[in-house]
Amino acid sequence: MLLAIDLQSEEPIYTQICNQIIEGMAKRELLPGDKLPSVRSLGADIGINFHTVNKAYQILKQEGLIQIHRQKGVVIHPDGVAKADELFFKKLQTKLRPLIAESVVRDVSEEKWLEISKTIFDEMHGRRVD
Structure with a gap:
């Protein structure tokens, strides 16, 4: 999945990353268990500070959308996402x-x-x- 980051947008970059990953999940381009790039790798790929990517990943983790493992890296939550409550x-x-x-x-x-x-x-x- 390619992220299209608009560096001129008023929307923060970490929000753009979160929104595009969630959209990828909604469109089934990203499935449970799919691996995402590491924080450093994604930051280098799109030319942004890895702390920005880390912030996006932490938000997605808090929302229960991804898991972050030391050995496995970052993955779309393998059990799927909890239903709306x-x-x-x-x-x-x-x-x-x-x-x-x-x-x-x-x-x-x-x-x-x-x-x-x-x-x-x-x-x-x-x-x-x-």
Whole structure:
């Protein structure tokens, strides 16, 4: 899986790494047990400080998405990811709230919001998006 890091983005690099790994998992490009590059290797490959990669990996580990082993390295959680629970739904609401608020301020209709959401959801599931 190639990561496309935008060094000019306002989004922190570690967040871009996290988001792209999660998207790879959602699209089944990364499967349980798949090995990820080491912190130093990924940092060198994309030309960033390894501490930035380490921060991304630590966040993914805390979220239960990856495991970090001294011998095996970094792998997508071999047991898969825990299903969404109330804590996840609370986090989801917290993250969506500012996006929805800005959409309302910018006069985005509920229909358009749902259309965009469905398009992204379909893309993650590998369904054809027209």
